[in-house]
Amino acid sequence: MVQRRRPSTSFSTSASTSYPSYAYGEYGITTSRPRTHRSTGRPGTGRPRTGASTIARIDAQQVVCAVTESRGISPTVGLAFVNLDTGEAVLCQICDSQTYVRTIHKLRVYGPSEILIVSTAASPKSKLFSIIEENLEVIESRLTLLDRRYWVESTGLEYIQSLAFTEDVEALKIQVSGSYFAVCCIAAVLKYVQLGLSKTFPFHSLRVKYEPSEGSMMIDISTIYSLELIQNLQNPKSKDCLFGLLNETLTPMGSRLLRSNILQPLTDRETLNTRYDALEELTTKEEMFFATRAALKSFLDVDRTLTSVLILPHLIIIPTKPTIQTTEQSINNVIMLKQFVNSVNPIYEALTGARSSMLNNIRELCAPENVVPIQDLIDNVINGDTTYAKQPLELRNQRTYAVKSGVNGLLDVARTTYKEAMEDAYHHSTELNQEYNLPLDLKYDSMRQFYIRIAASELEGRPLPPVFTNVFRKKNMVECQTLELMKRNQKIMVSHQEVILMSNKAVQALIEEIRTQMSILFKICEGIAMLDMVLFPHREISAFAQLVTTQDYVRPQITDTLAIKAGRHPIREKVMHSKFVPNDVYATQHMRFQIITGCNMSGKSTYIRSVALMVVMSQIGSFVPASYASFPIFHQLFARVNMDDSIEPNVSTFAMEMRDTAFILRNIDRRSMAIIDELGRGTSTRDGLAIALALAEALVQSRALVWFATHFRDLANILAERNGVISLHLAVELGDNDTMTMLYKIAEGAIKESHYGLALARVIPLPPGLVEHATYIAQKLEHQVLKRRKTSTRVIHERRRKLILNLKEHLVQAQNGVMEGEVLAAWLKALQKEFVLRMTAIDKEVARAEQESEDEEMVDGTEHTESDHEEERPTRSARQPSVITVNSGTATTESGSTVRAVSENEQ
Ligand SMILES: Nc1ncnc2c1ncn2[C@@H]1O[C@H](COP(=O)(O)OP(=O)(O)OP(=O)(O)O)[C@@H](O)[C@H]1O
Structure with missing residues (x-):
């Protein structure tokens, strides 16, 4: 097959969405550029795409990907990515849903420049095909159809056998056994690279990795965007995002690794602990820390250098005669390799005495026995004082004098x-x-x-x-x-070209020899990238500068409980320094749905976002901004937050909210975490509350840990008795002289001061008496609502049920805990006493409320039903003549205006 004519050059340029009419060469390949989106402008499966495209791609890397699937109710999707810039191949096989959310996530994380798909999937269009097609613009990819005959499992296995590093082959074969679709994909990609792109990898030179579908947390693109994981929302160039905060890496490989880790945090407890150990050691050993940082400074983009040394133009399709440019590039590569190899030993030295397994492994990789043989090969050919230079003139000089005199008699003449x-x-x-x-x-x-x-x-x-x-x-x-x-x-x-051409033979022979050492070079490179990534800047501050008290980060524990003491928002605190108020967070299954209320600007969004950011940080192996932190491992993270508070609530905001909500509900489960901010703002108060309630109910049932920030104080009241639900608020202090101070401190219960709108209104000069009357109305209405809620049989039932469920949870904890004998007996007794007390208190409260209700009914002469209190407000207002006269004699329907005032205040 390789002897066939070179296919048409249109591989890289052609564009069409009518696939069958564009078949190229004999390989059955057709291509398409990203399609313009439909009028909705949204991908079918995904969440909003705002600015997402820049997230997917790290830099202009050439990554080719193949995708195929088994058909069925829950499709199995195979994917293989080959990065031609870094010489890496990643295989994965995913059990996906009908919306292919995981597949799209993977595509977005790796950001392939080209996606290959089986040609038969295009007509009729399979669902996977359509969904990928819809997302092309976001992923910034080109779609290419490839004939069915290239997707062959046996070819894939042969490629793995011949191209993967020798020492990885056996392990890889075991890993991919059973991943039929992923193996077919690697066959397709490598065939395409060979036939379509005219490039090939030498034997045992490709870093092939198998990425199990489990193993990383799924964060959809909207969450990545709205949590500002990779990019600041207001200013894409600003470093005020998680990546910008953590990216003090000193090498391009470290930076790339950090980015992909933020997009796909880990879910493996052991690997995370290994990272924490390494980090702990580096932050406590000052000398090692600074020596490592100093050693990392001299590394260039080794990934790319190694790969350009490695990838051969396809021998038969392209003539191998070197041009001046390719020869110059080869000499540059060798100079860069020399610099890389010489930079390895300082890392080995810096890590002397390392105890943690990760640092030890990296040190072993950098050991002289791995590096010296390659150094010798280079030193035999290249002058000892040759170094890489960024300035083009200096680099040309370095190239001219790179090869040692004597390898070619005429070289010295040309140099003169x-x-x-x-x-x-x-x-x-x-x-x-x-x-x-x-x-x-x-x-x-x-x-x-x-x-x-x-x-x-x-x-x-x-x-x-x-x-x-x-x-x-x-x-x-x-x-x-x-x-x-x-x-x-x-x-x-x-004269320079003469020198270059004369140097070429020696350089090519050297490259051939170095190729045999590629696997260890790549492994060293990976180790260095990992080392670079774990040296985050805040550790430098926390461990070695004087800012320990204000800036300190802590090693997270991995447990079943989410508990954070004095946690901070990592990005906000950087700007606000000591003014930032730390907060505690605690969540378990019986406190899994946390309703956060508070007035405007009280810090609700900041609080819930900081929890999500700390979770991401902990799952990439970073320490977190808190004085204590423990996290369960999450497999999915969802954020539905308002990206722009200045946007007026309108239909499109609402549509976006609903799409996000639907996405979350379809995918959330008990291993997920979600933060939801201000849901229901895009529609009327009543509808908004109803939607927020319905969503809240579904989220409680999902058993995920959820933080739900809302202006709907009623939501907290209505759900207060639901098992698994707790209410918190961001405290505000109301001063005597109509002042309000935001404390930014999380406190128990729903916000007490429901009328902060009224409090704010007091600050503004309004007609005399108006605010006082408004306050009176609001209090009266609230009293009615509260009374009815207390006596509701459903609510009483829920409260009792919650008490019993809590008792059960405590008993289970006691059974699994360390308490024994008398200690246990005493604890159980105390538990029993508390249970009885609480149950009695509920009964008493019910009796008192019933009595009050009866008394009032006798005064009012009316009977209350258990209907929705929102519905009743107009009736209540209309029944209060003293209230109706409030509205300063205007023509407005008074009952209506009263109701509106209350609604707005409560919102
Ligand atoms: N913990 C904190 N410490 C100090 N300042 C804080 C803290 N949390 C929030 N802030 C300040 O309060 C401002 C408003 O915070 P945030 O947007 O989180 O409030 P919010 O309650 O979500 O507001 P809204 O309801 O209007 O959306 C922030 O810009 C920040 O300056």
Whole structure:
């Protein structure tokens, strides 16, 4: 097959959505660019796409992915990604839902530049095909159809056998056994890379990884976006996001690893503990910490260098004759490799005495026995003082003198010519300077080579002498050349090319030898990326600077309970420093649904977001901003938060809310965590409350841990007695002289001061008496609502039930706990006493409420039903003549205006 004619070059450019009409070459490949979205502008399965595209892709990497699936009620999807820039292949097989949410998540995390799909999936379009097609714009990918014959399991296994690192092959074969679809995908991708992109990997040179579907937390794109995990919402360039906060990595590999970890936090307890151990050690051993950071500073983007050394153009399809550019690139690569290999030993030294298993493993990888043989290979060919340079002129010099003298007799002659030509160029610039009395600089760039730069002010308005050509002005500078300089440039270029071509043979032979060592080089590279990633900046601050008390981060425990003491929002606190008020968080199954109320600007969003951010941090192996923290491991994280508070509630806000909500409800389970902020704002108060209630009920049933911030105080009251539900609020202090102080402190129960709207209104000058009457009305209504709720048989039943369920949970804890004998007996007795007391208290409360109700009915002469209190408000207001006169004699329907005032205040 490889001997076939090269396929049409249109692989990279063609675009069409009518797939069958664009078949290329003999490989049955058709391509499509991302499709414009439908009028809804939203992907069918996903959540809002706002700005998501930039999240998917780290940088312009060439990643090709293949996707295929088994059909059925719960489809199994195989995926294989091959990154041509970093020489990495990832296989995964996912049991997905009908909405393919996990598949889309994986695609978004890896951000492939091209997605291959079986051609038969396009007509008729399979559901997977349609969903991928809808998401193309978000993923910024191109869709390519590939003939069915390339998706062959045996070919995939052969590729693994021949291309994976030798020492990984056996383990990989075991891992992928049973992952038929993933193996078919790797076959398809590698065939496409070979035939469509004309590239191939040498034997045992590819880092193949199998990623089990379990093993990482799923965070959908909207959550990534709204929690500002990768990007700040207001300013995409700002570092005020989780990635920006944590990314003090010193190597590009470390930065990439951090990013992919934030997008896919881990769910494996053991791996997380290994990371925490490493981190703990680094933060407590100052010398090791600084030595490691210093050693990391000299690493270049090794992943890319190794891969460009590694990937061969397809031998048969592309002629192998080297060009000047490819040869120059090869020498650059070897120089970079030399720098990499020389940078490894300082890491080995820095980690001397490491105790944690991760640091030890990294140190072992960096041991001299792994590195010295490669260093020897390089030193045999490359001059000892050759180093990588970022400046193009300096890099050209390094290239020219890279290969040792003696490998080619004529090399030294060519180098002498190069040196003389360079001197000529400098000499020429000195001559020009003297002849025209112009202070000029000789500059260099890769396109023009040497050129002349003169400050415009030096010319004082006079024109340049005619010897200067190609003149153009760049800000305050004038740039130009002379014919003589161009001639000398030409001479330098020719002599440089001669040196390069003469060096080529030795360099290619060296690369061939280095290729045999690729697997260890890649492993060292991975170890260094991991080391770089775990050295987060806050650790530097917390461990070694004087800010321990204000900025300290703590190692999280992994337990079944979420408990945070003095937790902080990692990004906000950076801006606010010591002004940020820390808060505690506690959640277990019997406190799994936490309703957070509070007035505007009291800190509700900040509180719930900080919990979610700390969870993500803990699951990537980072310490968290708190004085104590323990977390269960979450497998899914959902955030439905308002991204822009300034947006007026309207239909589209509502539609977005509902789509997000539907997404969450479809996917949430007991291993999930969700934060929901202000749901129901996009519609009327009553509908909003009803929707929030219905959603809350469903979320309570899901058994996930949920933080539900809301303005609907009634939600807290209505759900108060539900098992698993607790109410919290953000405290506010009301001063004597109509002042309100936000305390930003979380406190038990729903917000007490329900009329903070009225409190705020007192600050604003309104007609005399209005606020007082409004307060009276609000209190009266509230009293009625409260009374009815207390006597509701359903509520009483719920409260009793909750008490019994709590008792059960305590008994189970006692059974599984460490208490024994007399201690246990005493504890049980206390528990029993408390239970009896509480149950009696409920009974008494009920009796008292019933009595009060009877008394009032005798006064009112009315009977109350158990209907929705919201519904009753107009009736109540209408029945109160003293209230009706409040509205300063305007023509407004008084009962209506009264009700509206109360509703708004309560909201
Ligand atoms: N723990 C805290 N310590 C100090 N300041 C805080 C804290 N939490 C919030 N704030 C401040 O309060 C402001 C409002 O916070 P946030 O948006 O979380 O309130 P909110 O209750 O969600 O408001 P709204 O209901 O209007 O959406 C923040 O911008 C921040 O400046």
